[in-house]
Amino acid sequence: MKRSFYQWLMTQRNPNGKDELAHFANSAFFDQSFPKQSEDYHEISDYLELNGNYLPNMAVFDQAFTEYQALNKL
Known part of the structure; x- marks a missing residue:
């Protein structure tokens, strides 16, 4: 079963x-x-652009989503 982006992101917590x-x-x-x-991607990106004030810049999300996609293709 494919994980959502959030589920994957939670594995990156530290x-x-x-x-x-x-x-x-x-x-x-x-x-x-x-x-x-x-x-x-677009749903999460739109959300973060409006509500992700904790994100220093969208490049962080872009890189994270790229890593997420790469792992989901395996």
């Missing part, structure tokens, strides 16, 4: 992590409105 991906994952964990079931 409360002590200093990298941008860990920060993104940690912050998304506390975002109760995050589209948790979505696998769609």
Whole structure:
């Protein structure tokens, strides 16, 4: 079964992590409105552009989504 982006992102959490991906994952964990079931780039991107003030820039999401897609193709 394919995991949603959020489910994959939660595997990147690290409360002590200093990298941008860990920060993104940690912050998304506390975002109760995050589209948790979505696998769609545009849906998540649109959400983050309007609500992702914890994201320093959208490049972090783009890189994370690229990694997510690569793992889902395996």
